Amino acid sequence: MSNRHASNETTAVTRKTFWETNEPLILGVGFIVLVIVLWQIVPSFFTMSKGMKLFFATPTMVFTAIGDLIASGKLWPALRFSSSAFAAGLALAIVAALPLGVLMGRSRLMNELFDPFVTAINATPRLVFLPLIIIWFGIGMTSVIVVVFIGALFPLLINTYEGVKNADRLLINVVRSYGASEWDINRLVVIPNSLPYIISGLRLAIGRAVLGVVVAEFFGGSAKGIGVIMVQASSSFQVDLVFAGLIIFMALSLVLTGIVRAIETRFNRWRPEKAKTF
Amino acid sequence: MTAGYIQAKNVNLTFTPPNRAPVTALQEFDVAVAEREFVSIVGPSGCGKSTFLNVLLGLVKPDSGEMSIHGKRVAGPGRDRAMVFQEFGLLPWRTVEDNIGLGPELQGIPKKQRRERGRHFIDMVGLSGFEHHFPHELSGGMKQRVGIARALVSDPDVLLMDEPFAALDAQTRDIMQAELLRIWQEAKKTVLFVTHQIEEAVYLSDRVIIMTKRPGRTKSILKIPLARPRGYEMRVTPEFNELKLRIWNELKDEIDSQGGPVRD
Numbered sequence: 001m002s003n004r005h006a007s008n009e010t011t012a013v014t015r016k017t018f019w020e021t022n023e024p025l026i027l028g029v030g031f032i033v034l035v036i037v038l039w040q041i042v043p044s045f046f047t048m049s050k051g052m053k054l055f056f057a058t059p060t061m062v063f064t065a066i067g068d069l070i071a072s073g074k075l076w077p078a079l080r081f082s083s084s085a086f087a088a089g090l091a092l093a094i095v096a097a098l099p100l101g102v103l104m105g106r107s108r109l110m111n112e113l114f115d116p117f118v119t120a121i122n123a124t125p126r127l128v129f130l131p132l133i134i135i136w137f138g139i140g141m142t143s144v145i146v147v148v149f150i151g152a153l154f155p156l157l158i159n160t161y162e163g164v165k166n167a168d169r170l171l172i173n174v175v176r177s178y179g180a181s182e183w184d185i186n187r188l189v190v191i192p193n194s195l196p197y198i199i200s201g202l203r204l205a206i207g208r209a210v211l212g213v214v215v216a217e218f219f220g221g222s223a224k225g226i227g228v229i230m231v232q233a234s235s236s237f238q239v240d241l242v243f244a245g246l247i248i249f250m251a252l253s254l255v256l257t258g259i260v261r262a263i264e265t266r267f268n269r270w271r272p273e274k275a276k277t278f
Numbered sequence: 279m280t281a282g283y284i285q286a287k288n289v290n291l292t293f294t295p296p297n298r299a300p301v302t303a304l305q306e307f308d309v310a311v312a313e314r315e316f317v318s319i320v321g322p323s324g325c326g327k328s329t330f331l332n333v334l335l336g337l338v339k340p341d342s343g344e345m346s347i348h349g350k351r352v353a354g355p356g357r358d359r360a361m362v363f364q365e366f367g368l369l370p371w372r373t374v375e376d377n378i379g380l381g382p383e384l385q386g387i388p389k390k391q392r393r394e395r396g397r398h399f400i401d402m403v404g405l406s407g408f409e410h411h412f413p414h415e416l417s418g419g420m421k422q423r424v425g426i427a428r429a430l431v432s433d434p435d436v437l438l439m440d441e442p443f444a445a446l447d448a449q450t451r452d453i454m455q456a457e458l459l460r461i462w463q464e465a466k467k468t469v470l471f472v473t474h475q476i477e478e479a480v481y482l483s484d485r486v487i488i489m490t491k492r493p494g495r496t497k498s499i500l501k502i503p504l505a506r507p508r509g510y511e512m513r514v515t516p517e518f519n520e521l522k523l524r525i526w527n528e529l530k531d532e533i534d535s536q537g538g539p540v541r542d
Contacts, residue, residue, distance in 0.1 A: 170365055174361075176355060177335050177355050177359075178380055178381045188380075189369070192369070192371045269412075270413075
């Protein structure tokens with residue numbers, strides 16, 4: 001009873017005003033709106049030659065272009081293609097990286113076996129593999145998936161490995177003393193302990209995966225996708241359409257960042273407030 | 279020495295830290311503890327007393343030696359023993375209730391039964407109402423109450439305690455020592471308690487084993503004939519101080535000239 005009373009008091013004291021709670025959102029969105037408005041109106045203060053106009057697009061033109069993409073039915077197949085390749089490549093990377101990372105972190109033999117290989121491929125720019133991938137997998141979805149996979153694999157693998165290696169020795173001994181098997185140790189201590197590492201690896205991997213889709217579609221890995229629409233638009237100087245593709249990629253990246261944030265919050269409940277840094 | 283409930287004979291352990299000379303942690307170390315006895319081990323830092331607990335727990339394999347509990351040979355971790363760790367060793371992503379349920383969970387006991395059994399021990403250590411708290415929401419004393427409940431819930435015959443109150447402040451430590459005596463009397467366990475606090479050893483124990491400096495061997499064993507139940511007042515009696523002094527006199531020769539960190 002006295003407890004409940006106390007918590008009521010605390011809420012009363014710490015209640016924030018509307019401005020205090022929404023300040024980041026208002027400022028963030030407000031600034032974007034300001035930039036879009038300026039982008040829209042500033043060009044109208046200048047007279048542009050026909051040649052210059054060719055390289056320029058205002059926000060209204062960009063959104064008209066997106067509207068046209070939707071109306072003509074071109075957007076959905078391209079979007080479905082790009083996001084399927086993204087999702088499949090990322091999912092494969094997660095499925096491969098987590099067990100391999102745990103193995104490398106827990107077994108010195110595994111680490112010594114795989115480490116030089118991982119370091120070498122990770123140090124190589126992913127684009128170098130593209131010609132080979134196109135020869136092996138042809139122009140199409142498979143090649144894009146492979147490029148995404150290679151991009152997303154390494155940040156996940158390296159972070160999982162780091163997290164597993166930094167697992168708390170004391171906690172491992174605690175669960176061992178209660179008769180835990182190697183599998184129990186991984187399940188109860190090693191994996192929960194490396195989750196912060198894995199999630200920051202996931203954040204990097206998502207960036208690399210989006211990059212993988214763009215790179216593969218830009219450089220001939222595929223004949224479909226948002227990236228292909230952008231390349232074609234670029235070669236015919238349709239600046240508004242190029243911007244449309246760019247906006248779509250930005251929106252996708254925003255959504256994905258939101259998803260990672262939600263995952264973080266879900267796994268963060270047990271952490272003290274000041275330690276929530278990732 | 280007669281055969282005890284806990285029996286360790288001739289335990290030898292040498293380990294080699296990376297890039298260093300080998301260290302002999304235990305040499306021909308013997309221990310015998312009777313059933314439901316409370317025995318403390320004191321000794322200078324690094325004498326191998328904590329190492330011995332890890333050996334008895336089954337986490338560290340000795341080079342040689344025989345160890346048994348209630349006549350059963352010790353080879354690896356087992357349900358007849360549970361350890362209370364100095365740094366608590368709670369899983370930070372698990373609530374109090376789920377930390378306490380760790381042992382039963384690894385024995386394959388279903389969740390509902392785990393919770394029921396846990397409840398009893400949560401009450402015993404005085405944590406009712408904190409079942410769903412995470413470790414970071416608890417004070418040091420409360421964390422070690424969880425540690426004790428977790429050790430007791432699998433109903434071990436032997437409770438091993440590795441400087442369990444060393445990370446607590448002085449007042450909390452006093453309270454936890456009294457709590458431990460109450461819980462020990464209620465749970466009826468055999469306790470092997472490692473500490474480097476002489477006063478703590480005298481206050482809690484039936485017998486105190488004094489170890490030599492490394493390599494650790496038994497130097498002497500002192501009976502603590504103080505009546506039970508023991509209260510805080512007992513700590514200021516002449517008999518109590520006499521016992522403290524005797525242990526100190528045994529120990530001080532074992533502390534190297536640089537000044538070992540034996541306290542009190």
